[in-house]
Amino acid sequence: MSALPPYATPGQRVWFYSFRVICGLIFFFLIAPIMVIIPLSFNAQDFFTFTPEMLALKPEGYSLKHYKDFFTNSDWQAALWNSLRIAPMATLLSVSFGTLAAIGLSQTHVPFRRTIMAILISPMIVPLIISAAGMYFFYSRIGLQGTYLGVVLAHAALGIPFVIITVTATLVGFDRSLTRASASLGADPVRTFFKVQMPLILPGVISGGLFAFITSFDEVVVVLFVGSAGQKTLPWQMFTGLREQISPTILAVATILVTVSILLLATVEILRRRSERLRGMSPG
Amino acid sequence: MADVTDATTARRAPTPDDAARLADSDQSGPMLAADGRPLKQSLQRALRREKLRALMLIAPLLLFVLVTFIAPIADMLFRSVENQIVGNTLPRTVEALADWNDDAEELPPEPVFRALFFDLFLAAEAKAHTRLGSRLNYETTGISSLFRSSGRRMDDVAEPFQDVLEQADPQFGDGAFWYRLMTGEGDADTSLLNDQRERLAALTREGMGGDIGFAPSAEIAALLPRAAREYSAFALFTARIDNDVVAEEDPWESVYVALALDLQDGGAERVQSYAGPGADALQAAAANADQLPVVDFREAFIEVDDGWGDRTNWETMKTYSPPFTSGYFLNSVDLQLTADGVEAREENQRIYVMLFQRTMFMSLVITFSCILLGYPVAWLLANLPMRTANLLMILVLLPFWTSLLVRTSAWKVLLQQQGVINDTLVWLGIVSDGGRLALINNQLGTIIAMTHILLPFMILPLYSVMKTIPPTYLRAAKSLGATNWTAFWRVYFPNSVPGIGAGSILVFILSIGYYITPELVGGTTGVFISNRIAYHISSSLNWGLAAALGTILLAAVLALYWVYDRMVGIDNVKLGG
Amino acid sequence: MKLSNMLLASIALAFAAGAGGAQDMTDDMTLVSWGGAYQASQQKAYVEPYLADNPEVSAVWDESSPEAVAKLRAMNEAGNITWDLVDVVASDAIRLCDEGLAMEVDHDEILAPAPDGTPASEDFGDLIVSDCFIPQIVYSTTFGYRSDVEEWGGNEPQDVCAVFDLDTFPGQRALEKRPINNLEWALLCDGVAKEDLYDVLETEEGQQRAFAKLDTIKDQTIWWSAAAEPIQALADGEVVIASTYNGRLFSAIAEQDQPIKMLWDAQVFDLDGWIIPEGLPEDRLARVKDFLNFATDTQRLADQAAYISYGPARASSAPMVGKHADLGIEMAPHMPTNPENAKNTILYNYEWWADYRDDLDAKFQSWLAQG
Incomplete structure (x- = not known):
């Protein structure tokens, strides 16, 4: 349906265009909130409101003060720093454990495969409030509540399903005879892993890692329960902001994050194309 | 996005398992491997090794998830029935x-x-x-x-006893005297002390082991059982919780009451033959036993x-x-x-059944709206050239990556009565200024915001299924005379049902556990059961109830998870990677 | 718990060895507060001056006061107290003190006397509602309304019952999503005398009466759970009258210049102050005491009023309340305790609510949910 065939009837034509309009509206629905956030983040006032000056497109209705606030306010900077300290650690944990396990799971003979898989995916399925409550009680008992390690472990657990899912998906297309060839040429399993298998599944690993990273970077419920002041992340600060004070700084942060997201998404897309080239598929 | 195929059924080379089966099916005597063992045995060993290797690779993660995730959930389940506080x-x-x-x-x-x-x-x-x-x-x-x-x-109840005892012998006002009296001579009653250790450990949840510099003498324990018991509890508390020296502290009022009750309860006779430390004071007290008040504790409590x-x-x-x-x-x-x-x-106190029902109902509505909005988009994405599709895919994934909190607040700005949508409608003359629509702080607000938030979870699985439906099917149907609608409804749609199933269950599971979005835009009629769970954890502190509500919710989710696993297999979830 | 205790012990040992007994005070403090303008006022009035005097000290804020009781319980279970000083409302302080999660303090020993030598316990007076509680401010929950509502035809709300008067004052209202305060106001406007409020509320009929009164405005009410919501809703014109904390209204009116006015009638007084968590190690406790002595003295509490319109808890601070730090307006007329504002006040009954909270909350939620 890439194009309308020349022999289409008028009815088909109408349907073709109205369908596109419908899809356009749904896409609009999808990005509408983001389109609201971006202009509001340049609001000269301290409320989430389109002021008459903004609607009249007058320059005095707009300002960069919320961005300035984000870059100069120590709370926001501390939160950013905490997020940057927690998310990569959590990602590293979920990616390294997750990749190993995904390789294990893609072997032909894995006893209790279904059960194991169900357990490993469960952090994605169990409602966050339940995970958060459970971790809160349990981590309190073992002294991990309110510690950096506690938050990292919790976030790593939440990121694992994403790594498992993306890496197993990549391994589906992995040609096992390559490892056998490598072994028959005298490489030990470790060398085979790093020299043969890893480069081929790397795109899957990286995109799984990106998912895990975003999971941690955007997570607020669990960190609210498991963390304490020393682990106040960006989403936590945003949550406090929404609850306790009215400041479009939150929107400025969101705009920055959306920009970062676009960059990350572009990275994933480039990686995907590279991976398909490597696998000998057409880049589409 | 890769096609939907099960990892286990992917193209694969022959494995020891296949060979073992082959060897098994061979009836003509045992085949031997190079090392002289029967081939079957050798292959089975290889198979075991392979299984073991797979498990070794999985083990670290499994252990990690069990400790950091499954154990906390199990711990929470336990709290929903635990009630030791009363007994402790x-x-x-x-x-x-x-x-x-x-x-x-x-x-x-x-x-x-x-x-x-x-x-x-x-x-x-x-x-x-x-x-x-x-x-x-x-x-x-x-x-x-x-x-x-x-x-x-409680001190008030104890006061009359203490006064009489101290009048009988002033030594009863001295902590060091009590220590001598209770330590006594001869063997210590360690079982009494250990019972009290358990009692205090259960009560305070602190360690009560180790030497506290005091042990009640067995003789005193037999003579004055209540006093020995209460004094031991006092001693343990003093040593372990207050970190003080037992002999230097004056005992609690409860110890006086215990002694008085002992004396009234035949202890007055028993102490006559006692000759250990403090015997004189005990006998003086026994002589005055008739002056000890006879307290009806029931009356005393009702008075309090x-x-x-x-x-x-x-x-x-x-x-x-x-x-x-x-x-x-x-x-x-x-x-x-x-x-x-x-x-x-x-x-007028019933809420939870209604909340569970509402959570289920609204999740269904949200799932349905996601299908309605997700299906056309997924279809478009699946049928456009790869490059265009991938660009449009960014529009799907962008909201997915934007902070949930921010998207929810954005919906607030859009939906409220003085918000963007109502303003636009008034400006266009569709609604009057007085008749602005109530789009938020009700169920509609929750449904709109959550449909938006969960839509990518519907589009992604739908898209990956639709990618696998060959376009030739539709063309074949049409060439056989089907109208566009028939071709779609009888050929394409049935093929896409697995995608709808996968997406629906995913969206449904995620939505029944939502908490922040309903809290912010749901008003009173649009909140879910999760909001009550959060309330009981952080405000009312009724953790047991929170755990029980959570357990019920979890059971519902796990049942759906099981269905999902049966229908599509959990390893077939695709995330646009 | 044993493991964590052992860990703690070994860390403490290592620390003791390293410190070599130089000065027995830690240099890190974790202060727990509410975030927003209130926390900012604490930061400016006494945390920054204290840090300036003690450059070796660093202070971290944790905005967990709303969940303070729950988190302190969890910390206590774990035997690992990570907070040094916690800002809570009086009812939470009483609860924490009762449960042994907050430390009992001798107010005269650790707090500075008033400049004229009056001991701290007398200077704070009745506001010390619990042995663990070190009061800082008196705040109130009161109403703000839009001053530009055309439908009101020039009328302005004069008393709390305007909230229930949809004929004279049409438009949406915002009330807090909990029974506390709302039930009292409802009864008050249903003709119950102020001193009988809790006696009436104790009976089944009284409760029904309160809910029936709330029923009259139910479909015109937005229920808020976070304190920023009513202010945002007022600023947007989404609601015309809203209950909220007086300090936030002040900042919306005076600092943000919004068309909002205060309605002080039937304001509910409450207290906010510090508690020290039970079980702090000696060196941290020493630091906390040192800080507290400074942060709650007469001058510091008076200074705080220059940043936010909450009344200082010390009697001796009241005459020293001056002008707003940035706007230069007199702060005294904006205090909830100002005689002009405090003509008609309700005292929040802590004891009563401790008993009836669970019961009435269930009824309130059930009432809310019945659409």
Whole structure:
């Protein structure tokens, strides 16, 4: 349906265009909130409101003060720093454990495969409030509540399903005879892993890692329960902001994050194309 | 995005398993491997090794998830039935209450009140009584203040005893004397001390082991059992909690009461033959035993707070005395555990069944709207050239990556009565300024915002299934004379059903656990059960109820998860990678 | 718990060895507060000056006061107290003190006397509602309304019952999503005398009466759970009258210049102050005491009023309340305790609510949910 065939009837034509309009509206629905956030983040006032000056497109209705606030306010900077300290650690944990396990799971003979898989995916399925409550009680008992390690472990657990899912998906297309060839040429399993298998599944690993990273970077419920002041992340600060004070700084942060997201998404897309080239598929 | 295929059925080379089966099926005598073993055995060993290697690779992660994730969930499940606080705080009262027939129309007998005095005195010292009060207040309103006010006034009950004893012999006012008296001579009664260690450890949840510089003598323990018991508890508390030296501290008032009760209870005769340390003071006290007040503890308690004369409070205490209770689960389905068995809650207190129903209903509506909006988009994406599709895919993934909090607040800006949508509608003249639409702080607000938030979870699985439906099917149908609609409805749609199933269950599972979005845009009629769970965790502190509600929710999710696994297999979830 | 205790012990040992007994005070403090303008006022009035005097000290804020009781319980279970000083409302302080989660303090020993030598316990007076509680401010929950509502035809609300008067004052209202305060106001406007409020509310009929009164405005009410919501809703014109904390209204009116006015009638007084968590190690406790002595003295509490319109808890601070730090307006007329504003006030009954909270909350939620 890439194009309308020349022999289409008028009815088909109408349907073709109205369908596109419908899809356009749904896409609009999808990005509408983001389109609201971006202009509001340049609001000269301290409320989430389109002021008459903004609607009249007058320059005095707009300002960069919320961005300035984000870059100069120590709370926001501390939160950013905490997020940057927690998310990569959590990602590293979920990616390294997750990749190993995904390789294990893609072997032909894995006893209790279904059960194991169900357990490993469960952090994605169990409602966050339940995970958060459970971790809160349990981590309190073992002294991990309110510690950096506690938050990292919790976030790593939440990121694992994403790594498992993306890496197993990549391994589906992995040609096992390559490892056998490598072994028959005298490489030990470790060398085979790093020299043969890893480069081929790397795109899957990286995109799984990106998912895990975003999971941690955007997570607020669990960190609210498991963390304490020393682990106040960006989403936590945003949550406090929404609850306790009215400041479009939150929107400025969101705009920055959306920009970062676009960059990350572009990275994933480039990686995907590279991976398909490597696998000998057409880049589409 | 890769096609939907099960990893296990992907193209693969022959494996030891296949060979073993092959060897097995061979009837013509054992085949031998190069090392001389039967081939079958050798292959089976290889198979075992392979399984082991796979498990070794999985083990670290499995262990990690079990410890960091599954154990916390299990711990939470445990809290939903755990109820040790009553037995730990009032152990002797619970024991004494076991004999009380709560069908009878009277209050518990005197021994229950005596036990309560000692339990409550110690609990008040350890500041554990108000926590028990708040626990029981979940069941019967008013118990919280009953315990709080009574805990402070236990000293008043004890005062008359102390005065008489100190008049009989001033040594009773001296902590060092008490220490000598209780340490006595000869063997120590270690089992009594250990019982008290357990009692205090359960009450305070602190370690009570080790030497505390005191042990009651066996002789005194036989002579004055209550006093020895209460003094040991005092000694343990002094040494372990207050970190003081036992011999330097004056004992609690409860110890005087214990001694007085011992003396009134035949101890006055028994101490006549006693010759150990403090014998003179004991005998002086025994001589004055008739001056010790005969206190009716029941009366005394009712005087402290007439709540103790209310049978309902006692019935609640008895009903909730076992270490495990179904009470929290009953509460979470609007029932109540009372002395007369399970009863329905008062009509104006029933919320949870309604909330569960609402959560289910709204999740269904959200799932349905996601299908409605997700299907055309997924179809478009699946049928456009790869490059265009991937660009449009960014529009799907962008909201997915934007902070949930921010998207929810954005919806607030859009939907409120003075918000962007209403302003636009008024400007266009579609609605009048007075007739602005209520789009937020109700169910509609929750549905709109959550449909938006969960839509990518519908589009992604749908898209990956639709990618696998060959376009030739539709063309074939049409060439056989089907209209566009028939071709779609009879050929394409059935092929896409697995995608709808996968997406629906994913969206449904995610939506019934949502909490932040309904809280912010749901008003009063658009909140979910998760909001109550969060409330009970952080505000009302009724953790047991939160755990029970969570367990029920979890059970629902796991059932769906199981269905999902049966239908599509969990390893087939695709995330646009 | 054992493991964590052992860990703690070994860390403490290592620390003791390293410190070599130089000065027995830690240099790190974790202060727990509410975030927003209130926390900012604490930061400016006494945390920054204290840090300036003690450059070796660093202070971290944790905005967990709304969940303070729950988190302190969890910390206590774990035997690992990570907070040094916690800002809570009086009812939470009483609860924490009762449960042994907050430390009992001798107010005269650790707090500075008033400049004229009056001991701290007398200077704070009745506001010390619990042995663990070190009061800082008196705040109130009151109403703000839009001053530009055309439908009101020039009328302005004069008393709390305007909230229930949809004929004279049409438009949406915002009330807090909990029974506390709302039930009292409802009864008050249903003709119950102020001193009988809790007696009436204790009965089933009284509760029904309160809910029936709330029923009359139910479909015109937005229920808020976070304190920023009513202010945002007022600023947007989404609601015309809203209950909220007086300090936030002040900042919306005076600092943000919004068309909002205060309605002080039937304001509910409450207290906010510090508690020290039970079980702090000696060196941290020493630091906390040192800080507290400074942060709650007469001058510091008076200074705080220059940043937010909450009344200082010390009697001796009241005459020293001056002008707003940035706007230069007199702060005294904006205090909830100002006689002009405090003509008609309700005292929040802590004891009563401790008993009836669970019961009435269930009824309130059930009432809300019945659409």
